Amino acid sequence: MLRALILALTLCLVTPLAQAETLSEIAAANAEAIAKPSRLTIGPVIDAIAQSGDPLAAAFLTAWEGRSLGQRKADGALFLLAPDPEGFALTALDGSAAGTVPKSDITELKPNAGVRGLISTALVQFTLSDPDPATRSAALDSIAKDPAPEILPPLRAAIESEDDPALKARKTRLERLLTLQFDPDPAARIAAIQGFGADSGLDLRAALSQLVVTQPFAALAPPENANIARELLPGRDLTEAEAYAALVASGLAPEPLLLEAQKAALAANIVDGQVGGVPVAVLGQQEARDKAYSALEAAGTVPTAATADEIAAAVAAHRFFDVYDEPDPSVTGAAAAALDRIGLTVGAMQATDLGLDALSLASIYFLAAIGLAITFGVMGVINMAHGEFITLGAYTGYVVQLLVPDLTLSLIIALPLAFAVTFAAGVGMERLVIRHLYKRPLETLLATFGISIAIQQVLKNTFGTQARPLTAPDWLGGSWVVNDVISISTVRIAIFVLALAFLAFFIWLMRRTRLGLEVRAVTQNPAMAASMGINPDRINMLTFGIGSGIAGVAGIAIGLFAKVTSELGSDYIVQSFMTVVVGGVASIWGTLAGATMIGGLQKVIEFLNPSNTLAAQTYMILFIILFIQIRPRGLITLRGRAAGD
Numbered sequence: 235m236l237r238a239l240i241l242a243l244t245l246c247l248v249t250p251l252a253q254a255e256t257l258s259e260i261a262a263a264n265a266e267a268i269a270k271p272s273r274l275t276i277g278p279v280i281d282a283i284a285q286s287g288d289p290l291a292a293a294f295l296t297a298w299e300g301r302s303l304g305q306r307k308a309d310g311a312l313f314l315l316a317p318d319p320e321g322f323a324l325t326a327l328d329g330s331a332a333g334t335v336p337k338s339d340i341t342e343l344k345p346n347a348g349v350r351g352l353i354s355t356a357l358v359q360f361t362l363s364d365p366d367p368a369t370r371s372a373a374l375d376s377i378a379k380d381p382a383p384e385i386l387p388p389l390r391a392a393i394e395s396e397d398d399p400a401l402k403a404r405k406t407r408l409e410r411l412l413t414l415q416f417d418p419d420p421a422a423r424i425a426a427i428q429g430f431g432a433d434s435g436l437d438l439r440a441a442l443s444q445l446v447v448t449q450p451f452a453a454l455a456p457p458e459n460a461n462i463a464r465e466l467l468p469g470r471d472l473t474e475a476e477a478y479a480a481l482v483a484s485g486l487a488p489e490p491l492l493l494e495a496q497k498a499a500l501a502a503n504i505v506d507g508q509v510g511g512v513p514v515a516v517l518g519q520q521e522a523r524d525k526a527y528s529a530l531e532a533a534g535t536v537p538t539a540a541t542a543d544e545i546a547a548a549v550a551a552h553r554f555f556d557v558y559d560e561p562d563p564s565v566t567g568a569a570a571a572a573l574d575r576i577g578l579t580v581g582a583m584q585a586t587d588l589g590l591d592a593l594s595l596a597s598i599y600f601l602a603a604i605g606l607a608i609t610f611g612v613m614g615v616i617n618m619a620h621g622e623f624i625t626l627g628a629y630t631g632y633v634v635q636l637l638v639p640d641l642t643l644s645l646i647i648a649l650p651l652a653f654a655v656t657f658a659a660g661v662g663m664e665r666l667v668i669r670h671l672y673k674r675p676l677e678t679l680l681a682t683f684g685i686s687i688a689i690q691q692v693l694k695n696t697f698g699t700q701a702r703p704l705t706a707p708d709w710l711g712g713s714w715v716v717n718d719v720i721s722i723s724t725v726r727i728a729i730f731v732l733a734l735a736f737l738a739f740f741i742w743l744m745r746r747t748r749l750g751l752e753v754r755a756v757t758q759n760p761a762m763a764a765s766m767g768i769n770p771d772r773i774n775m776l777t778f779g780i781g782s783g784i785a786g787v788a789g790i791a792i793g794l795f796a797k798v799t800s801e802l803g804s805d806y807i808v809q810s811f812m813t814v815v816v817g818g819v820a821s822i823w824g825t826l827a828g829a830t831m832i833g834g835l836q837k838v839i840e841f842l843n844p845s846n847t848l849a850a851q852t853y854m855i856l857f858i859i860l861f862i863q864i865r866p867r868g869l870i871t872l873r874g875r876a877a878g879d
Contacts, residue, residue: 462558
């Protein structure tokens with residue numbers, strides 16, 4: 235009882251004294267250690283300064299880390315240094331100005347990298363508790379980029395005092411990430427891993443991946459007390475060369491003997507027509523060369539090296555393992571299980587992201603091909619200039635942006651104007667050329683191809699060969715980001731919506747208007763339609779114009795994410811024809827189905843072979859060739875001229 239009372243009184247006396255210790259007192263008592271610090275011994279001094287509660291403690295540590303701390307040679311006192319024309323302006327450790335002295339009176343303290351690291355860790359508690367939320371946020375960013383076990387205690391201490399909910403959530407998450415990596419208690423690390431539940435964040439994946447890093451290990455028997463991931467079998471899991479390299483790295487075997495080096499060593503040691511007792515005449519055989527070199531090794535004439543037979547024998551005599559860097563099997567097991575779960579989640583996310591990309595590409599192909607599908611279906615005309623109508627629409631948007639600086643207003647103006655310009659161009663082409671070439675497909679193809687070249691040349695002469703920007707408004711400049719895997723640009727979402735709008739427009743036009751009825755009648759049976767008072771010539775003209783107008787709108791959409799050049803449309807004409815062929819001519823639903831199939835297949839091929847875009851195009855063409863052998867009329871067919879009836 236008496237002992238307990240004495241202990242309590244002692245604590246009451248000692249604790250206030252320790253708490254009352256100021257920065258000046260700590261620095262004065264440890265001036266020599268601060269002037270000549272060692273990473274192994276300076277830690278308690280740094281901790282005492284950080285925990286002192288002195289208002290100048292953070293500034294002192296910052297100056298020390300930044301080599302702006304100095305010691306006066308006359309009395310050994312420490313000061314914060316600031317450059318001055320006369321030398322250094324001194325600030326005492328109580329915050330008061332201490333005058334200016336020449337540089338010769340001060341010894342600048344320059345701690346090594348190890349000490350600066352300890353100081354930096356100690357400063358974390360100040361930055362994590364800084365009154366400025368931006369400073370606290372920057373500190374969390376810095377810790378996330380360079381985590382260390384020393385950060386855990388100050389980070390945990392800073393969580394309870396955090397009053398910003400968002401920053402508190404970030405601190406808590408970062409603490410869990412550091413716990414699973416660095417906490418000395420395996421149970422705490424496993425609990426932190428399991429506590430993330432269904433989380434699949436990139437930071438979590440990176441932290442878990444560090445726990446399952448392995449290194450190759452070679453030995454005669456399985457290593458004791460090692461966390462073995464798996465045993466590697468030469469010939470299945472690794473080559474003989476890789477296995478022997480592991481032996482060399484482990485110090486279990488000498489470097490392999492290269493043939494050229496062996497021959498050079500043998501040539502340099504020929505004595506009386508022999509090398510190591512082996513006649514020169516038989517050194518053309520590898521077995522003889524190995525025997526001679528082994529004799530030279532035994533004599534100490536050449537460095538020890540392994541022959542091919544010795545390599546094979548050494549590999550056969552040893553076992554090979556992948557060993558975790560993390561020594562605790564329970565931690566690596568929990569990390570591996572979490573990564574397996576995350577892998578399934580990320581796989582589903584990647585599939586979703588790929589699907590969104592495919593839908594985006596399909597909507598572009600749909601807009602580019604819909605006009606071609608209608609004109610081909612109704613008129614039976616293969617229009618090779620369809621791509622140039624896309625280009626005309628894109629350049630229309632570019633010209634409008636030059637005249638109307640407001641990007642949103644210019645886009646509103648450009649869409650109907652592009653339709654009008656390309657509608658007029660399509661009508662003009664149909665009246666002047668196409669109408670004279672009906673039922674002459676070869677001549678029509680050649681004529682439209684010539685027109686496409688002519689339009690390209692006119693555009694080059696007018697706008698030059700340099701790519702022109704078609705800038706999207708700010709509200710189309712971002713992305714819809716679901717997580718670090720799933721995202722899609724706002725422009726592509728807008729194009730998808732535009733494609734849906736045109737789909738709805740065409741359904742209404744073809745099913746609810748007189749023009750649509752007449753178009754369907756001409757498509758099914760032009761002679762019968764004519765006998766009913768419908769003018770097929772007029773319908774052909776309007777249909778060609780509408781198809782060309784839609785191509786112009788597609789040009790606006792494509793130009794928002796692609797540079798506008800005279801060859802813009804040429805990049806999409808092949809995909810447009812493939813879409814029409816696969817989907818089925820004269821069918822809006824066929825065009826939609828074809829665009830979806832082409833866009834989806836292209837994205838899948840690119841995903842499987844991301845480094846070779848040309849290969850993706852080749853596989854696409856091969857697929858189309860195979861597809862039309864199976865379904866020559868496409869996915870959805872109509873009866874009439876387009877179907878060949």
